[in-house]
Amino acid sequence: MPAVVIVGAQWGDEGKGKATDLISDRIDYVVKFNGGNNAGHTVVIGDEKYALHLLPSGILTKGVTPVISNGVVIDPEVLMEELDGLTARGIDVSKLVVSSHAHIITAYHRTLDRVTERFLGKRQIGTTGRGIGPTYADKINRVGIRVQDLFDEGILRQKVEGALESKNHLLVKIYNRRAIGVDEVVEELLSYADRLRPMVQDTALLLHRALEEGKTVLCEGGQATMLDVDHGTYPFVTSSNATSGGASTGTGIAPWRLDKIIGIVKAYTTRVGSGPFPTELDDEFGEFLRSNGHEFGTTTGRPRRCGWYDAPIARYSARINGVTDFVLTKLDVLTGLEKIPVCVAYDVEGTRVEEIPWSQSDFHHAKPVYEYFPGWSEDITGVRKFEDLPQNAQDYVLALEAISGSRISAIGVGPGRDAIVARHDLLG
Ligand code: GDP
Ligand code: IMO
Ligand code: MG
Numbered sequence: 165m166p167a168v169v170i171v172g173a174q175w176g177d178e179g180k181g182k183a184t185d186l187i188s189d190r191i192d193y194v195v196k197f198n199g200g201n202n203a204g205h206t207v208v209i210g211d212e213k214y215a216l217h218l219l220p221s222g223i224l225t226k227g228v229t230p231v232i233s234n235g236v237v238i239d240p241e242v243l244m245e246e247l248d249g250l251t252a253r254g255i256d257v258s259k260l261v262v263s264s265h266a267h268i269i270t271a272y273h274r275t276l277d278r279v280t281e282r283f284l285g286k287r288q289i290g291t292t293g294r295g296i297g298p299t300y301a302d303k304i305n306r307v308g309i310r311v312q313d314l315f316d317e318g319i320l321r322q323k324v325e326g327a328l329e330s331k332n333h334l335l336v337k338i339y340n341r342r343a344i345g346v347d348e349v350v351e352e353l354l355s356y357a358d359r360l361r362p363m364v365q366d367t368a369l370l371l372h373r374a375l376e377e378g379k380t381v382l383c384e385g386g387q388a389t390m391l392d393v394d395h396g397t398y399p400f401v402t403s404s405n406a407t408s409g410g411a412s413t414g415t416g417i418a419p420w421r422l423d424k425i426i427g428i429v430k431a432y433t434t435r436v437g438s439g440p441f442p443t444e445l446d447d448e449f450g451e452f453l454r455s456n457g458h459e460f461g462t463t464t465g466r467p468r469r470c471g472w473y474d475a476p477i478a479r480y481s482a483r484i485n486g487v488t489d490f491v492l493t494k495l496d497v498l499t500g501l502e503k504i505p506v507c508v509a510y511d512v513e514g515t516r517v518e519e520i521p522w523s524q525s526d527f528h529h530a531k532p533v534y535e536y537f538p539g540w541s542e543d544i545t546g547v548r549k550f551e552d553l554p555q556n557a558q559d560y561v562l563a564l565e566a567i568s569g570s571r572i573s574a575i576g577v578g579p580g581r582d583a584i585v586a587r588h589d590l591l592g
Pocket of ligand 3: 176177178203204205206462
């Protein structure tokens with residue numbers, strides 16, 4: 165099994181962290197390939213709960229080498245804080261490897277993220293305010309700061325000066341904020357250099373060699389398909405490629421080596437931030453999903469918007485990512501519902517459409533067409549075998565499998581590490 169990818173199939177928070185943790189003991193390297201500390205992955209091991217943002221979830225498994233690759237944007241202060249936090253809890257973080265090519269989030273990226281959101285007013289994206297968008301914008305504009313720049317003060321100063329020249333005009337003249345000094349940024353970044361230096365490598369080379377030696381590499385995506393900058397609900401997206409293609413560009417692992425693509429999909433749908441969401445519920449059922457599923461952001465604490473399962477989105481994700489296996493999470497949250505609606509198609513201005521419309525305006529106006537499945541009331545959190553699930557729960561899973569574009573190989577029935585019903589070997 166050479167390289168495996170885990171991606172979110174909806175709008176994030178599907179349980180990617182738990183899925184990574186689930187297979188990490190059979191993996192040699194776990195690589196975060198996109199995004200930054202906008203992500204929030206919760207992993208529950210026994211009585212311990214870990215919230216990971218910038219670090220790949222595989223860091224919790226002994227023996228795994230965690231890697232932050234070139235596609236990621238790194239806030240060095242957050243990195244150090246997260247490493248210290250895990251160390252204090254007895255986790256060995258000494259094996260972490262960081263790409264020399266990854267881009268750095270600086271104070272001006274964080275400031276710009278917040279002021280541009282404020283200026284957007286009603287049209288705001290609802291970003292996490294972590295500086296993600298402005299950092300990727302600088303990368304594409306070729307004025308970004310990379311990890312390797314922290315080890316050459318002259319180059320770093322030149323690049324920060326170049327970046328701040330235009331940004332300070334923007335900050336002062338347009339956004340009415342104070343100018344940011346070159347010295348303060350350079351000094352802050354240099355203060356992380358000594359600690360960062362031993363972690364830095366050519367991670368594409370490291371991973372290539374590992375794969376050549378027959379080691380197993382897991383690429384763990386942050387965010388999700390519908391938040392992907394190319395394939396998501398643009399402009400209400402993040403600024404990176406969260407789909408499986410991003411695992412290749414974001415790591416330097418050749419596409420042909422990625423032969424297992426695991427899509428994580430919730431048994432219902434959630435979204436944080438603005439943008440279209442056809443199955444969103446504003447009623448007591450939305451509240452039921454939010455409170456039963458503890459749907460509050462791991463990163464920002466914001467209540468997540470909640471709605472029913474959307475099969476066209478799952479099919480879209482299966483196609484875009486080439487999903488070989490789905491992990492269906494949080495089935496336990498649906499326990500107690502008399503009937504469970506599933507969106508099987510959309511009604512767009514009176515026309516039934518089976519797939520996500522290519523026009524964003526049509527998607528904004530898409531009304532879900534529901535099919536209804538009978539619910540169950542039995543507690544399923546202790547179930548470990550598919551046949552032991554209540555018949556209606558089995559039927560619900562089989563119905564989703566039939567309309568979602570790929571097989572469902574594992575089912576989450578609780579937050580804990582072992583709360584899982586396995587159907588097919590995820591790495592087989
Ligand atoms: P990620 O960003 O995709 O890693 O997901 P998050 O960690 O942000 O959100 C998923 C939440 O659901 C976390 O609090 C998990 O502990 C929890 N979780 C994951 N799988 C299950 C499941 O099968 N059942 C329940 N009840 N909770 C789950
Ligand atoms: P994980 O990895 C859910 C959303 C934000 C906002 C949009 C852009 O935990 O699934 P950004 O700060 O990235 O520029 O915000 O993307 N968003 C997420 N939503 N889960 C995430 O990560 C997210 N990361 C970003 O809410 O709508
Ligand atoms: Mg999350």
